[in-house]
Amino acid sequence: MKKLLSITAGVLSAFTVSAQCPQITCPSNITVNNAPGTCGAVVNYVTPIGTNPCGGIDTFYYSGSVVTWTVPNGVTALNIEAIGAQGGDNIVLNGLGGKGARMIGDFTVAPGQVIKIIVGQQGKKATGGNTANGAGGGGGGSFVWIDGQPQPLIAAGGGGASCLTNNGIPHYYGKDAVTTNDGTGSRSHDQYGDSPGGTAGGNGTSVSASGGKGWYAVLSNPAGVLAQNYGGDGGFGGGGGCGINPNICNYLHTGGGGGGYSGGGAGGSCYYFGGGGGGSYNVGTNQSNTAGYQTGNGLVVLKYGGPAITTQTAGLPDGATFPVGVTTNWYKVEDGLGNADSCSFTVTVVDNEAPSITCPGDTTICWGVYNANITSSDNCPGATVTQTNGPTLGSSFDVGTYNLIFVVTDASGNKDTCDYNVTVEVCGGVNENNQKYGISVYPNPMREYVIIENKHIEGKYTIEITNTLGGIVKTINTTEKRVEIQKGDMSKGMYYYSIKQNNQTLSSGKLTVE
Incomplete structure (x- = not known):
């Protein structure tokens, strides 16, 4: 790697x-x-x-401008680390401005989305006039948002500025940026107590134009607030400039508040007081947020x-x-x-799941051609039914008792079986009917023709000749006592005749063709 x-x-x-x-x-x-x-x-x-x-890992440093970054093709998740800048100092102090916040989270994004980035700048030191008494400017916040969206993905507040030494000993530190949405109050010991910055970058009590800028103000103008008199300007990213006391106690200066989602308030109204830290914002998952983390300028890191x-x-x-x-x-x-x-x-x-098969119940028939209906079903198509024992259905059954067994098999090899008994008899009633109706069939075997005579059948009746598969070969409806049936296209082999009237079989038997 x-x-x-x-x-x-x-x-x-x-x-x-x-x-x-x-x-x-x-x-x-x-x-x-x-x-x-x-x-x-x-x-x-x-x-x-x-x-x-x-x-990739893209790291963005302070540049003094809004930077754009486009989500690469195929990237849908982004880890963002935003770090706010530190507040500025009195000219004789060093590193006592409040520290910027560090905010980390995971975010869902879409390929092609344009991400905009502001990296906060450390607040300026007092540089002119009575610089020994002047205060620094607030540190700028760092912001990351999707272009066109009304709210940021993440914002890290900047720290408040420090001000004043007393016999060379620092008196009032700037306050650190916080991880909550609202910026901290601006003073440590002010007679009015701490006061929070507003969502649009409100100021400390009785101090004008020295609070850090909040999100909405930064979105329209990310520049830091200029110092009101001698002192330091606020850092890029909405840091507040050195403020001026409006003659409540005196006209000395107060530290600027840090920029952030909400700007930190400016220093207090009496004597010298440090600026408040900016507020922060994070809507990501797997958050890791730290107040008072960063010295110097801010930073933004994108990991994907x-x-x-x-x-x-x-x-x-x-x-x-x-x-x-x-x-x-x-x-x-x-x-x-x-x-x-x-x-x-x-x-x-x-x-x-096995298929199912159903056979008829045990039955008794007269000797001759026999057929039956075997039914089967399965959850999948393609099951086949085979007969594994007994005379084949559709053929001629001779006298006797037969156990007919059938098996259904599906495509997965699952099986089911059924069986039943068929008893075949020489039906006495038919023989008696031959005598009753005086029926004669000759010559049998037949060569060119066969004659079927009766003496006592009255009215219309039907003579039916079938092959061994049960197929009807000839059907003759007649009232004649003597009927001559030509061989025609009947091939050599075994056939069966039956004489029927009014849905009853009066006589049946085998007929051989030579």
Whole structure:
């Protein structure tokens, strides 16, 4: 792994490059049973999301201008660290201005969004006039926001300015910036007590134009407030300038308040008092906020993973109904620069539901061609029914008792069976009917024709000849006592005849064709 560094005006960028950028990991293979009565199952899994460890770190230093930064393609999460600037000092003091706040959070962003950044400037020292008695300017706040949005993502308040030494000993320190939305009050020992800065950069009690600027004022004009008389100007980022006392006690100066989401108030109205620290703001997740953190100018750091655009290239999404069998899901992550990684996993839906089959009940028939209806059903299509025992349905059944067994098998190998008994008899009633109606069939075997005679059938009746598969070969409706039936296209083999009247079989038997 290595880092690539890039430096532009006020911005230090670091990009991490590793062996696999981007990368993606799929869940383990999944196996489930089908949902009852269906040929599939709803399957939930954690959708793979690609990452790209080859991300970047952009560091923004004070530049005195609003900086823009565009969210790279594929980046949807941003870690922002915003640090406010320290307050300025009396000319003979050093480093006693209030310290800037440090605010850290994670934010959701969209590729292509324009991010605007203000980095706070340390408040100025008193530089002219009675500088020994002059106060410093407030430190500027650091702000990060999405262009066009009314509220910032994050803002870190700047520290208040210090003022006055007494026999070389510092008297009034500037107050540190805070992590809450409202800036602190501006004085330590003022007779009026501490007073907070307002959301638009309000001032300390009885002191005009010396409080730090708040968010709305900074958004329209990020420059620091100028000193009202001798003293230090406020830092870029809304820092308050050295204030002037309006003749309540005297006309000496007070420290400027720090800039921030709300500006810190200026120093008190009597003698010399340090400025208040600016307020801060953070709507990110995983926050880490620290009051009174920074010395010197402010800082903004943006950290982000590299572009990682994830797509599913095969299979079904989380929560879909997967069919019985094996489905392979493929996911791919790309960084938009020609680099990619992919992974796959299988979803297996096992059909453990057996089909069902239904046979008729045990039955007794007269000898001859026999057929029956065997029914089956299954949760998935494609089940097949086979007969594993007994004479084949649709063929001629000779006299005897047969156990007919049927098996239904689905595509997954699940099975069900049914069976029943068929008893075949030579029906006595038919033989008696041959005598009753005086029926004769000759010549049998037939060569060119067969004659079927009867002596006692009255009215219309039907002669039906079928083959061994049960197919009807000839049907003759007649009232004649003697009927001659030509062989025609009947091929050599076994046939069956039946004589019927009014839905009753009067006689039946075998007919051989030579």
